Amino acid sequence: MAIPAGVDAPTAMSLFGITGLTAYIGLIDVAEVKAGDTVVVSGAAGAVGSVVCQIAKIKGARVVGIAGGPRKCDMLRNELNVDDAIDYKNEDVDARLGETCPEGIDVYFDNVGGEILDAVLGRVAVGARIALCGSISGYSESQGLVPVRNVFNLTLQRGTMRGFLVFDRLDRAEQAIADLATWAAEGKIKNQIDIVEGLENAPSALRRLFTGENIGKQLVKIAD
Template identity: 50%
Template sequence: MMRQWHLADRPVGRALADGDFRLAQVPMPVAGAGEMLLAVRWLGFEPAQKGWMENFGGYVAPIELGDVMRGMGVAEVVESRDGRWPVGTMVAGMTGWTEYLVSDGEGFDICHPDLPPHAMLGVLGIPGLTAWHGFHAIGRPVAGDVVVVSGAAGATGSVAGQLAKVAGCHVIGIAGGAEKCAWLTQEAGFDAAIDYREGQVAAQLKALAPKGCDIVYDNVGGMVLDAMLARLAIGARVVLCGGISRYEQGGEIAGPGNYFNLILRRARMEGFIILDEQPRWGAMRDRLAALVLAGRLQWQVDEQQGFEAAPAALARLFTGANRGKQIVKV
């Protein structure tokens, strides 16, 4: 027998609760010809998972009540019946919250040989890929640009800000708490950091970017996005990556009050879904890995322990308790 976490309720308009998940004991899967038995070693957590639980957005297939909770993971091949990879290979992909699964390898990638396997959940995974595509394809940086990143101490925001530094930009990060802000400026190389918990985000941003921001990389939405839209430079590019502030709201999501500044500043605001860019993931990963190995890209991991910790680990993303990429070592 093995354990799985199943979806038990939909947290629409509220915080996650213990009753949203059910821990189940199920029979072990059996690999058939051409298949592999994978043992999950790490699980990764994204804010988008709460939206998947709510069936919000419609860009992925719905998770039905009673289904295995969807999520990325790193797994080890423990049995291969003439499968794609031999026993001992570490791979990353959409494992779901389960201890074991059977796969033919479709949708999985081999972990990078020179970095810890769980890097495929963070700096080389969805967060790093999202940062790379959003910043380069939509932000279109030019050396000297002023860049502001919300959710800057998170797994995606921290990479986006450091990519901006590599591109020769002046980077301001917005994060929650003095500890996170200190990491941004002292370890990640940001030029300045704003603690949104101290309030007056708009006033602080005005002081730090008196001529406006050329690139806005938003992971938060809500009032923070509104404050950033108030400080657009002429021709600014606004990258809509996520909106963690909306995940406990019910009903319709309020639009930004300062949206008209897009017209006044001749700016452009664009969203994206990184799953659409999967054919280019390999090339993006190669570039991200090269920066990490060259010491030009710092990354944090917040590792919780034990399969039973999965629901609490996901909840940490919405309280700001995590430091960097949230993972669980199974």
């Protein structure tokens, strides 16, 4: 797969790397987003989530991003132009989903699993499509993942929930990169990158992923 000429290393490892491909394939191929959908994205200020939000807007969807803290929610609203944002650290996610998605959720791009996935399942619309990308809320839990209780609502609403790995769809990489490059050139996608300087800071950079400190793609710059 060819990355556009002149692209710097951070962009090659984010928007035109696994990050961008995961967002593109998960939202377009797995969730089959279409114009008019109400799309909810968890981990919306993260590497994949921030790209998903922007692709969904390009496709004509209404987008609600879920992120932790006012700073991230403000970024989603003011920089990525999502229609609304939910601060899971300071707001009742289930109640806010009811307010922001009164007609139900057509597409959910799941990066976190756990309680947020369960809340979304309780509010899916008829024919909803859920793309399971990650479950970061449970990666460090010694007792395992939080139980998900609202799965039966998928039956009632005739919805689907499907896990995916981007490596299974690398045949779509060329088209994905071409589209991402076009949207970036048109100013429709902003590439969110969070760079930590120095190899000695790599462990702390990794921890940032689990504490939610990063915005966008977390990278470590070793040297010029």
